[in-house]
Amino acid sequence: MTVRFSGLTAVNGLSFSVQRGEVLTLMGPNGAGKTTAFNAIGGFVPMAQGHVAFKDQPITGLRPAQIAALGIRRTFQNNGILREMSVLENVLTGLELDTPSTFWGCVTRWPASDRAERAATGRARAMLDKMGIADLADRPAGDLSFGQQRLVEIARAMVAGAELIMLDEPAVGLSPGDRLHLGESLRDLAAEGIAILLVEHVQDLVMAVSDQVLVLNYGEKIAQCPPGEIRNNKHVLEVYLGHA
Numbered sequence: 001m002t003v004r005f006s007g008l009t010a011v012n013g014l015s016f017s018v019q020r021g022e023v024l025t026l027m028g029p030n031g032a033g034k035t036t037a038f039n040a041i042g043g044f045v046p047m048a049q050g051h052v053a054f055k056d057q058p059i060t061g062l063r064p065a066q067i068a069a070l071g072i073r074r075t076f077q078n079n080g081i082l083r084e085m086s087v088l089e090n091v092l093t094g095l096e097l098d099t100p101s102t103f104w105g106c107v108t109r110w111p112a113s114d115r116a117e118r119a120a121t122g123r124a125r126a127m128l129d130k131m132g133i134a135d136l137a138d139r140p141a142g143d144l145s146f147g148q149q150r151l152v153e154i155a156r157a158m159v160a161g162a163e164l165i166m167l168d169e170p171a172v173g174l175s176p177g178d179r180l181h182l183g184e185s186l187r188d189l190a191a192e193g194i195a196i197l198l199v200e201h202v203q204d205l206v207m208a209v210s211d212q213v214l215v216l217n218y219g220e221k222i223a224q225c226p227p228g229e230i231r232n233n234k235h236v237l238e239v240y241l242g243h244a
């Protein structure tokens with residue numbers, strides 16, 4: 001993929017793939033093009049050149065909602081939590097594409113507790129359980145720690161049956177304990193066959209969860225290797241330390 005903004009080439013001829021059960025982490029200095037790559041995959045920005053395929057089907061040019069409906073979900077760099085809503089309601093927003101009435105039924109507390117609404121609530125609670133935060137379901141999301149909020153965002157991304165999730169800097173502001181919990185949750189999802197694309201700077205999380213690390217600089221791939229090899233990569237040392 002190549003993505004241009006006016007005169008700036010933000011992503012330049014980038015090519016990679018991520019498999020089921022794999023965690024691929026995109027790294028690189030600020031402005032290297034990591035978020036833009038996510039945006040291009042999700043249909044949020046158009047590509048100047050290139051294509052994206054999901055499960056061997058081309059998805060280039062589809063709208064974000066169409067891409068999400070296929071099973072590609074993401075979280076955003078800035079906290080995307082709806083603070084006034086409960087944790088459960090936050091996760092239910094992830095099902096809005098599937099069951100529109102359920103979302104509004106839950107938010108407005110209309111008494112229309114039909115089967116679809118119960119099924120959606122069951123799915124959301126099961127997802128929270130999987131992330132280890134089922135006991136927080138009825139708490140206002142704004143009361144949770146940053147680490148717990150990240151897990152809610154991932155539950156929301158996952159609840160509609162995502163097969164590829166893209167997480168943009170999920171470890172920002174997390175305590176070491178929360179990072180550990182996040183890492184374990186990501187490895188659990190990968191073990192179930194979810195493909196995970198991560199943008200992350202936090203080294204301990206990157207080293208703990210990644211199968212492969214891809215380093216971008218000025219929109220171009222300069223390295224891709226297992227995390228244990230990244231610190232010895234000449235090109236990566238040049239970018240981060242100014243020398244090899």
Ligand SMILES: Nc1ncnc2c1ncn2[C@@H]1O[C@H](COP(=O)(O)OP(=O)(O)OP(=O)(O)O)[C@@H](O)[C@H]1O
Nearest residue numbers: 005008010028029030031032033034035036037077
């Ligand atoms: N919508 C936009 N319009 C114009 N330029 C943009 C737009 N989005 C990103 N850019 C530019 O594209 C380049 C890549 O930005 P991007 O946000 O993808 O980098 P990044 O690697 O995610 O950086 P960070 O680690 O700071 O989030 C930057 O120079 C940025 O200023």
